[in-house]
Amino acid sequence: MNRQRLALRFKPYHLQLKNTFTLARSSRTTTPVMLTEMEYNGLTGYGEASMPPYLGESHETAAQFLSLLKLDQFNDPAQLENILDYVDGVAPGNCAAKASVDIALHDLLGKMMGQAWYQIWGYDRTLMPPTSFTIGLDTEAVVRQKLRDAAPYKILKVKLGRDNDREMIETIRSMTDLPICVDVNQGWSDRQQALDLIFWLKEHGVVLVEQPMPKTAIDDMAWLTQHSPLPTVADEALQRLEDVKKVHGVYSGINIKLMKCTGMREAHKIMTLAEALDLKVMMGCMTETSCGIAAAAQLSPRADWADLDGNLLITNDPFEGLKLIDGKIVLNNHPGIGIKPRDLSI
């Protein structure tokens, strides 16, 4: 009988952002993450919790949550459902901290099986959608600089929802014809104005609109989706598996982020549910290391859109292994999620 037990370690880390990151409601220059390692029988899986402050988790809450876990009760990592049901049940919330366990466990299990997760899930890695590169809200000069950084990409993501939406798009259109996804982060409040703007955006080469209105504006969003010439994508309106049925009929698609939904296990289930309900899927991210992005990328060959540039926006990525070619993440066939630490001393 195998007497090995699962062992979890974690270490706080600060991501340094290349540019100040500006959303409709906040801005910042660093993101706290918790790096995790799951060890079993000489193999190590890597995970990560990325915790932008507006989501309510922090180094302190994550350390507290992870300290509660008694993973040494498990002697078979392949009992993924049992282990992650247990982790989810230890305390409510803590979705990013839970994801840091989930990702490390998946990485470990993939290594035990000798398979990358896209292979275990039966996906074709050549179907990876192009990764969108995010252009934050900023002055015209900064936007122009960011567009130069975005040169390798085939699709852009633009944050809208302040008072200069048309100006932002016109600035970008003066420099590039690339397709654009817009993310409004709940910034529009009037549905008719929103619809008028979406028609205008479509004429300017925008391909989808993410979270145009507040997540609580369900009736207005259903109306907007019904009339919109572009797909609408739920982000703030969708966190976990149980939310998928609530956005069905209200949005055209969903943005799945591992840090919202507790990780790869639930993200894979959400993707299955979306497929059954004819919802389109965007795989999204926070600012994250290559670890979190690689984990999300394993799922992305089955997604319609990949918004996985979080690791490109930081200067101190502690992992390597994620390749971007012609604007697409190219998954390698290394077992697990396909990354390794740059510095083995973490």
Add this chain to the structure above:
Amino acid sequence: MNRQRLALRFKPYHLQLKNTFTLARSSRTTTPVMLTEMEYNGLTGYGEASMPPYLGESHETAAQFLSLLKLDQFNDPAQLENILDYVDGVAPGNCAAKASVDIALHDLLGKMMGQAWYQIWGYDRTLMPPTSFTIGLDTEAVVRQKLRDAAPYKILKVKLGRDNDREMIETIRSMTDLPICVDVNQGWSDRQQALDLIFWLKEHGVVLVEQPMPKTAIDDMAWLTQHSPLPTVADEALQRLEDVKKVHGVYSGINIKLMKCTGMREAHKIMTLAEALDLKVMMGCMTETSCGIAAAAQLSPRADWADLDGNLLITNDPFEGLKLIDGKIVLNNHPGIGIKPRDLSI
């Protein structure tokens, strides 16, 4: 570069039933199945299509469908989604024939990964529900004989829906106190009479009612489920993934059968969807060899009920490897679905 190609073989076979199998609308002594083998790189996966005549498939339709498949276009069995999307798209219907490809591919892939599918899916095999043993509609003498055959089982399944429902249950209750699932196969037409009977059945130790009314009686079924003291389970009302949302709110649970839903891939997705929609899950079967039953059993640790006695009802099972201990299937940890042919010459 790997130049190996997938190769599929198939062979018709007749299952000999131990007892004449009687449903509300038909009876028979054999079931036609198609046995399949998928070969790649020296490994072989086994599959099966079971085709009770009332479902519309036959040796002829299955051979015709399987002959259409050009699987040698695929050189990577791990592209499960691509391969099975292709198979599903070749022609409509043919769900059992499609399942015979799906099961063989899963068995092959599990062997390539060195893992049983319950392990790949992260399930705990010790959570397997007890297998229910089916007692068909018959004379009291035959029912008494069948009950003696059912001695090792912890739960019974009884076919109702003719004019002797109470008599059947009373006969069984005179001989055993085991819990009973009843399967009405759409046999009841009046919802109030159905409800009265369900209350009576509950008093007699029945634990669930499968497909009590016609699958088209949606409003009556929703009413019945709302008022029923026992869970109701959709069988004929649910075939594939797209049907799950239709039975949500109408039944308490669903009966997933690989032969209805094209196999393990879609069954796993249906199970995920059921979990998200709070539908209970029964894993069911046709009369099948140990191959089809083993494939369904891989999914069953996550199910609420296992109705997987199809292989116990036949006298010429060409496979072995499926163990039943104390009324539960005990999954082995052999890679794939865990069975092997008794006679290697098939």
